[in-house]
Amino acid sequence: xxxxxFLFSVQASALWSLSYxxxxxxxxxxxxxxxxxxxxxxxxxxYVGTVxxxxxxxxxLRGEKNLRCYDFDFSLSSILLKLSKAGVSLLKPEPRLRxxxxxxxxxxxxxxxxxISFLIAHSFGRRMLYPGSVGLLQKAMRPMLLQGQARLxxxxxxxxxxxxACDGNDIDTMFVDRRRDGGQNGQTLVICCEGNAGFYEVxxxxxxxxxxYSVLGWNHPGFGGSTGVPFPQNEANxxxxxxxxxxxxxxxxxxxxxVYAWSIGGFTASWAVMSYPEIQSVVLDASFDDLLPxxxxxxxxxxxxxxxxxxxxxxNLNNAEQLLKYQGPVLLIRRTRDEIxxxxxxxxxxxxxxxxxxxxxxxxxxxxxxxxxGVRVVRQWLGSSNPLEEASVYSGYExxxxxxxxxxQSYQADRDVxxxxxxxxxxxxxxxxxxxxxxxRKYMRNFETTHCTPLPASExxxxxxx
Numbered sequence: 001x002x003x004x005x006f007l008f009s010v011q012a013s014a015l016w017s018l019s020y021x022x023x024x025x026x027x028x029x030x031x032x033x034x035x036x037x038x039x040x041x042x043x044x045x046x047y048v049g050t051v052x053x054x055x056x057x058x059x060x061l062r063g064e065k066n067l068r069c070y071d072f073d074f075s076l077s078s079i080l081l082k083l084s085k086a087g088v089s090l091l092k093p094e095p096r097l098r099x100x101x102x103x104x105x106x107x108x109x110x111x112x113x114x115x116i117s118f119l120i121a122h123s124f125g126r127r128m129l130y131p132g133s134v135g136l137l138q139k140a141m142r143p144m145l146l147q148g149q150a151r152l153x154x155x156x157x158x159x160x161x162x163x164x165a166c167d168g169n170d171i172d173t174m175f176v177d178r179r180r181d182g183g184q185n186g187q188t189l190v191i192c193c194e195g196n197a198g199f200y201e202v203x204x205x206x207x208x209x210x211x212x213y214s215v216l217g218w219n220h221p222g223f224g225g226s227t228g229v230p231f232p233q234n235e236a237n238x239x240x241x242x243x244x245x246x247x248x249x250x251x252x253x254x255x256x257x258x259v260y261a262w263s264i265g266g267f268t269a270s271w272a273v274m275s276y277p278e279i280q281s282v283v284l285d286a287s288f289d290d291l292l293p294x295x296x297x298x299x300x301x302x303x304x305x306x307x308x309x310x311x312x313x314x315x316n317l318n319n320a321e322q323l324l325k326y327q328g329p330v331l332l333i334r335r336t337r338d339e340i341x342x343x344x345x346x347x348x349x350x351x352x353x354x355x356x357x358x359x360x361x362x363x364x365x366x367x368x369x370x371x372x373x374g375v376r377v378v379r380q381w382l383g384s385s386n387p388l389e390e391a392s393v394y395s396g397y398e399x400x401x402x403x404x405x406x407x408x409q410s411y412q413a414d415r416d417v418x419x420x421x422x423x424x425x426x427x428x429x430x431x432x433x434x435x436x437x438x439x440x441r442k443y444m445r446n447f448e449t450t451h452c453t454p455l456p457a458s459e460x461x462x463x464x465x466x
Contacts (some may be wrong), residue, residue: 020327026157087166087233088240088275113309120306121231121314122124123462129291129315130230131265132197133222141199145224148201152176156209162225163218163245165237172225173218173242174200175250176209185212188280189252191242191272192217193265198222204262205284213258216250217253218242230266232316236275239268243276254278258462262286263340263451270322281329281463286451288353289320289360297343320360327418329463332444333357333455337386340451355382360442366439369424374436387446394441397433404438409466 027117033284072300127134138145163171178186190208199215201224208215221238228234246252259282261269266287273282288294299307311317323330324325334354339346341353349355354389359378363370370378373401377397384390411423424432442464447455 001320044131080437088236117310130196145201165241167237168230169221178214183212189214190258190260192196193261193268195263207455207460236271267317270319274322274325283331285333286335290355291317301405324364330464331463336448338451350383365419369435371431377433378440399434399437
């Protein structure tokens with residue numbers, strides 16, 4: 001009976017959406033045919049009113065029963081932490097310096113662009129970027145999500161909690177505690193950040209679970225049991241309350257926490273390690289450096305200025321910029337047949353924006369190694385079409401792993417300094433090439449598959465550290 005009710009609600013939602021968006025055309029048609037007049041509207045309105053009253057009564061009778069079929073009273077598990085109501089801080093684009101007169105004139109001239117950008121971002125733009133926030137998609141996935149939720153609770157003794165972020169949004173979370181199991185991995189908490197159509201019930205949370213870790217999953221604002229909309233500020237606010245919950249309620253230290261993200265989840269993951277630098281490490285799977293190149297890929301060229309303004313103003317997912325603020329261990333997982341974060345197509349592995357994320361990270365941390373020649377050899381390694389070719393490039397430059405480790409450890413021991421390092425400053429070209437390839441292979445691992453393939457537990461590793 002619950003399944004039938006669910007199908008009825010999905011069909012009703014689809015019919016309502018179709019009616020809502022087609023209503024202007026329907027009204028125009030009826031007007032042209034002469035149906036919109038008092039003599040014809042009064043009898044019709046009586047029938048419509050009767051139908052609406054009946055539907056309202058049915059909805060009231062079925063509503064509570066439907067909710068009981070699929071979920072428990074989520075409001076009973078609310079956890080409110082003491083957080084600043086101002087919201088957490090985000091990195092902002094550098095403002096251009098202008099005179100007062102120029103600034104006012106420019107504001108007036110760009111006002112139409114600001115208005116259009118706002119409308120785009122708050123209508124189809126946000127829904128294109130986070131399709132998982134669309135109600136119809138969530139209703140279609142509802143049975144799958146409930147099945148996944150039941151599995152987490154029944155098989156893994158998962159604990160579901162609602163957290164209240166500083167902006168007032170409810171954040172739906174699921175925690176699986178493995179600390180009593182006795183395994184080493186269970187002492188580490190993996191906080192999972194899902195993709196733009198991902199939910200903790202069926203998402204990347206399953207990968208560290210299979211590896212025996214304690215895991216904390218959460219849903220984006222507007223996804224599943226979470227409220228709000230997934231704009232960058234709300235996303236960061238949500239991530240902040242999740243971390244605070246892990247520390248103050250679950251009892252984990254920041255040094256016990258690994259942040260694991262898939263795809264667009266790289267934004268909240270990179271924000272987390274930027275804002276909480278003591279976090280043990282971060283693993284970014286199938287993620288990108290910046291949203292803008294990917295947004296430009298799917299929009300017409302004539303829209304370029306508008307897309308740039310909209311992304312930077314309302315959807316500035318600047319993963320690389322945030323990741324550079326973090327000093328700890330990082331692992332990037334690149335899907336070699338990724339069809340989502342490539343700017344040309346899955347067959348062109350060099351257009352994968354994960355490459356740009358790696359290069360920006362290495363260039364910041366090791367600028368003396370990642371000179372033009374260092375970048376060139378790393379790009380050659382990144383362009384390998386298969387593991388055999390990748391190994392051929394690596395061996396072709398005769399990389400000595402033991403020598404590379406000794407050089408880096410010696411530099412670290414002599415100077416207890418933060419990144420960027422000046423290691424490689426007085427080194428031969430051959431030595432810098434070796435170090436560049438060694439570091440690239442330590443910071444990035446390839447996974448021979450497409451964007452949406454679940455990551456096996458065997459591919460989930462702790463990031464490399466000296």
